[in-house]
Amino acid sequence: MQLGLDEHLQAGDRLLLLSAGYDGEKGAAYLKLLRRDTGRVEVRYDDSGHLPYCYTDLSPQEALEALKDLGDSIVEVGEEEKFDALRLKKVILTKIVVRDPLTVGGRKNSVRERIKTWESDIPYHLNYLYDKGLICGITYKDSQNGLTPETLSVEEARRLASQIKKLSESDLNEVASWITIMEAEQFEPPYCALDIEVYSPIATRLPDPSKAEDPVIAVSICGSDGRREVFMLRRGEFSLDTSGFDFKVSLYESEEKMLEDVFEALSNYAIIATFNGDQFDLPYLHNRAKRLGIGKEKNRIVVGREGASFINAAHIDLYSLFLNRSIQIYAFDNKYREYTLEAISQALLGKGKIQIERPISELSPRELATYSFGDALLVYELLSNNERLIIRLILVLCRISRLPIEDLCRHGVSGWIKNLLYYEHRRRGWLIPRPEEILQEKGMTTTKAIIEGKKYRGAIVVDPIPGIHFDVKVLDFASLYPSALKRWNLSYETIRCPHEECRSNIVPETGHWVCTRKRGLQSQIIGSLRDIRVGIYKPRSSDPNIPREKRMWYDVIQKALKVFLNASYGVFGFEEFPLYCPPLAESTAAIGRYVFSQAIDRVKELGGTIIYGDTDSLFLKNTDERTLKSLIKWADEILGLDLEVDKEYVYLVLSQRKKNYLGLTVKGVVDVKGLTGKKRHIFALAHRLFEQMVEELKQIRRPEDFEKFKGDLIELIRESYNKLINREFEVSELAFSVMLSKSPEQYTKTTPPHVKAAQKLAAIGVKVGSGDIIQYVKTKDRLGVTPLHPRVEINKNQVDVESYVEYLKGVFQQVLDSLDMDFDEIVSGGKTVKRTLDEFL
Template identity: 55%
Template sequence: PREQIPIRLGENMAGLKYGVHIDLYKFFMNRSIQVYAFSDRYREHTLQEVASSILGEGKVEIEKPVSKLSVHDLAEYCFRDADLTYRLTEFDDDLVMKLLMVLSRIAIMPIEDVNRYGVSKWILSLLRYEHRRRGMLIPNPEDILRMKGETVTRAVIKGKKYRGAIVQQPVPGAHFNVVVLDFASLYPSIIRNWNLSYETVRCPHEECMDNRVPGTPHWVCKKRRGLMSLVIGSLRDLRIMWYKPLSKDKRLPEESRRWYSVVQGALKVILNASYGVFGSDIFPLYCPPLAESTTAIGRYAMTETVKRAVGLGINVIYGDTDSVFLENPSKEQIEELLDWAERELRIKLDVDKVYRYAVFSERKKNYFGVYPDGTVDIKGLTGKKRHVPPFLKKAFFELVEILRTVKREEDLEEAKEKIRDLVSSYYQKLREKKIPLKDLAFYVMLSQAPEKYATRPQHVKAALQLKATGVELGAGDIIGFVKVRGERGVKPVQLASVDEVDVEKYIEHMRSMFEQVLDALGIDFD
């Protein structure tokens, strides 16, 4: 009978009549979880990608459609899927389940809703709870807009409503003994210290209008503490002053440190999204001047810090949002800059990283740093990205290995010669068509069946060619394709031959990847 079926189906969800249903697909698809809880360890949201990235083990590989498998092979395939799903909840001492539980407590939401919804819903639930607890009216979105108005700064990035973080132009080249200073929880600290909230920004009190937000016509209330400032400030203090230090305290038992690490990680997820929700027009407490004021103060903090560093005689080689890169500063200069930031900006500045040396091109958000122990830190460079063909990725990491061995400025010239030989070697292999097809392939996941796409990006073109041969394809399938000469431009790797490969296109990809580093080292690709 229908009433005995324990599963309840909704429009976009399934629930249990007598239990809790956790949909791990939605959990791992949550961008905040992916970035802040798992440091972007996975890029796609398939079971294969998530499990192989986190557990180091993937699904059972099959060479024919599931419908064609024998009963034994099907059972093995399904059992592995179920086992991987379970292990994703229990790895690292039940990290995922503990994270969900802590987020549920912070957001004042049922654990199923935390799992189903994004971070903006978590923050909204918490703020609504605090409104009700204090007997405050929850305003309508149109009332906030009518009273507070829109933004006044012009966005640098197309499609954004207001100007965001500042990114300093890097000084190209190789720089030794690079110290990176970082503002601890920059935006949550700004919200806390500057009393930013939808009701305090552009408050109705004339006596507060002299309390201006730098670089904007906005002002902040001096007469009352804002709810957003209080809530986010409290969560920020709990993370920075309590849970994060405890998670690293070696005097505590391992079990306690693990728990504190989970809590500080959950707080980080919410804090890092806390300012952005107020700049989203679908958020019920949407307040453009609040989001704009937060980024304006962030830009002010960055520019003033750079000015102060230069005034102290430090060479600033790069700055990005909440980090300042300094070349060979003395210990005294660093300490003076840290003290100044806390005193003048009311934001804590810490030493985040120290590189033996770092290489910058003229491009922003693209650099390569080597720690004193030889570990490499790569930011934004194409060769690291997941969809790059295997031969380019291999060439890139060979380049990284050469640069990793550089310890002094004198070592750079020898490294440059090795890099020239490396680039020349791969260039010749491409020209002579000595690279196997599988190493030339781009691998991209389908988000839906290929025929359902409104446009025809390259991986979809290849998928449609493959489907025409009788191969069943759908959402989650990985398409490997190579770039070929002719009208089609691409072919699935299964149907292509080496002679069809468009060598010129691959050389352009190779040029684009290598030049990000070669330009900084003064090496010409040609």
């Protein structure tokens, strides 16, 4: 259904805003709105006359003269007042309104190519959302006055905000505005997972989505309405036994009819999820349908520069979402390390893809149906797992970032934060600065980096005291850097402000000062997000007095906020970030160091023992409750920061290496940080030995238990060493597994081992590409690696045993250092076969 924004249906209709876009043919922005009453998405085109625009510092006459050959595309040129936050003053700029986004930028001779402009690189559909004040992920009520957000009342939000301690009046208002958005009711959109399979006449050739020359032979849909269906094309001599299937199979003689029915089935869903659908499934379906003559009224897929979606649904590409490091680390606790559907499903669902031995084109109809539906089912279960966590998380992140669903999934957290800050600039009537202006006005850094290649000094790390430590508590500053931004009023416009009276408000260890007259934008926004997470949503997510369903919703909110907050400091210090301000990044790090060093001094004053410290965490040994309470109270009263006990260890094993330790928590979990044996790409033999060692570490409760553990560890190391030098192993046990981040031919500057192995596979006709896991074994030939693959034979005598011995040493030595033991001494004392070095070569 396509309507103008004034063609309202019945007053009071409730609509969930999912996404927005721009239709070049109609020359208008549009919204994708999910109707609660019908469960269908309705597309509404702008009818307000909103048009693309940008700003310049030329006068209207100068701008018209410079752009006179674009006269037909320019609608209006006039002056407008904006607040220049960089210089903290109002300015008059010329606003250039044009007929289409490409006139602003994106093609030759566009406005931004010709003259100096501001706000000319913002995608038009985002500009539209800024100006209309619309937020995706929010439910709206339809009325004669337009779309009205259904959010919590300001009065109720202020009541909740007042529960957070130490909020100023301006901060109370900002926090309350966030609460109104976070507490807005959300209804569950109908969703499905989609997977397609394409026939390829050459088994090793990947079908080209841009050409779509080969037929689509299977399409699987798994939906929240109970649909479990495979649409399959009959080919050649066809026989299909569907006994035992828990899904429906619909067979077609005509590919055109099959795709038309697929599009009709997809129209029942507001959200359609794929795995790598931006790059393959959707472009292929779109172009194949065009090739078969299916018109736009049925082929509802739209393909853009960044990906693909549907006119009447939002598209979630789970590959792009899971590739986001912030999602991986903060939302899913690093449970997956590789970005394939197999690896992610195994990590989050405990099961993987249907394994096949032959190319897609050679599968029997039964095998094809099972394989295709298996992939769709995994994508669906990833969406549905843990009470639809991913869908809920995406919708909350849309609320925070102000991004449409597709944009959120395709961009990293720096893009999310950028969009939020741009939205807030526009809401406040502020001019969004050009990146080079910030550098010109604010200058560069003043501290010297300790680590080569860094722009300024980073965080403090307290050298670890090697050994075994019992009764260890970890004190952690809750959201240190977001807290620093808030507490010290850090923002690009407040750092090195133009006010003389502020120059005495110096950031410790730097030559920078902070404004005392104006509240900083980044400080207030990030500070408010931190306040609502720490003060409201994190405690509510575990409050047994709150109904379970509501608790789960609060947990989604606090997870989404955590993703934002933990990334904010890194983003502000990222040179490619458009609001990058070196003094701001440096000052944030300096305050982090200042706070941390103050905490170290306070611990020493109270007689505590620090055995390790890193950035915002202090590891304390044998610390009593009175000392802990004193530290927490001191941090609150003197620093204005929250210090909390993050973890408690029965024991902690520290080596001389920083950021490397292992310990047993009081909950019985062995916590491993930075140790080689924990890393996913390690070969299976070393990983198994490491896990065996970890299992034994779980049994330790007293210092004397370590003596038995040491004896067992010596035997484990000697046994594994002897297996290696005597070649008593399976070659598959020695395979490293590393993911290709791009296709092999794109590696030009360096060629890592897994790329060499991939290139060797490609040379014998094996299809490899970005996202594939390459398994390889270190060998004694010129290349140094051999891929582990059914089409490649590896003899045990080819294996470079010496390399594996060194790697094994690296795995164990990190733990042995803590125990004052040495790998070489252990193996030399228990070696059963003596050989010369030459025999290894």
